[in-house]
Amino acid sequence: MMMAVLLAVAQTLFQCVLLLLLTPVVAWLLEDLPRWINGEAVSGPVRHVRSAGLFWRAAFRQPLAPGMALVLAVSLLSLAVLPAVTTGGALISLANPLLVGILLLVGRLMLGRPSLRDEGRRVLPAVLVLCLTEALIALAAPGADGLGGLCAMLHIEPVPGLEGALGACVLALAISCPPLREGDTLQRLEGMKDRAARDMARQVAQVLNFVWIFLLADLALPISVGLPEAGLSGWFVGLAALLARILLVVMVLVTLRLTAQERSERLTALFAGVALLLALAGRFAT
Template structure:
């Protein structure tokens, strides 16, 4: 069982690392494509990621960039993606994983964008709110993997709605890094190879952040470890579906210019509290 859990974790990591540049392309280029402008094909993003990993094996990273990559890989390893059977899924505490991703984003470039540190504060508060709601409604669950398994067995509509609202509030308060954000963070870096590496790492961190939001928004879509082969394939399809939905929401918020909207963030945080209270007193 441990061997299977390790193999699933490695497969999950490999799959998400392949999806990361595709998600990055969708976040950066899909808004322009929908606006009728020409964009580069996704294969260029995949080739850039391939060059990064090939270079990484020849010359390991160091300093801040290595910490950012480590944060991204740790996130992709720990979060439940296909099923709850991954060996690291019990470590996927939403608050801890969220903080790891936020710290990784801070290490992508040589400096943070103006005002970026201030945007982390609402995200941290929302992560704390999410953690508190889970602790109150589902005490004793073992990370996000345990929460997903519990909701399969004992559905909690109030908690599920509250987590979805928290995920949306997090996506608004702290959206994925945009191409111009990464460019601004790399303003002091002249080396082309180092800049490409930072962009690939930003894609990994964006993938981890969106996976966290999708797990919070749709925890029952994560397959159970006891589901067998059929459950694994259903979990794989559900992973692709919920990531696509999360990317669509992120792109929609960008097109509507609602990213980092304090009003919408407060609104959905309030909705999360109301749904959690309704579920608590309704049982």
């Protein structure tokens, strides 16, 4: 009993550290991959990793501004809560998709001073799609407690309709509310004069972006999260699946950006409709 609790805590800590290490790499991918595909010369992720290291050193030693600290706390909490390698984390019972999703969106609204006219158009549809996701999970997999319960349930009894619906929901979320770009962050930090504070805010934005991508990845492919009963080999499979699904979501986001398909209300509505259709079809088929 004691051993199991310790293992779960250790896994949660490992998950946090691993994902925080991945954060600068994903930020680099989001920033430079579209340019690389366009044929420009890009540098490696060393700069991103170094600035992230500096940021965390500063965060450990100095106090942060309260607003920024709240956004970072929301991101860290979501990182620790969502299922990553297996569903055996210590805080897995808190991983409710609607809760985590709205927390992240609120964090997005609290970062700097966004222009509400633009940001509202992105966040409000995303909240509706999150409600739809929660509704579809409750409809197609009743009895599942949050994302952890959903993963476990899908391992026992696959529900193809729900999986397809979740994929469509994730596409709708990715289209309506893509991660923050460099320009968005610059616009939010307009009033901020202090250079250290600006760098810090940029790093917080990177962490927030990464957690949003991580949530999308978990929602898109909940079947790829391993179960704690699978043993050591299952654990390594889960680790590989974690990296693979994050990479997949990043690729999808980059493709959406390159083809200028994001932030389109019509496509969001279309994919939300597809999700509803798939889930209902799956329910009526059984």
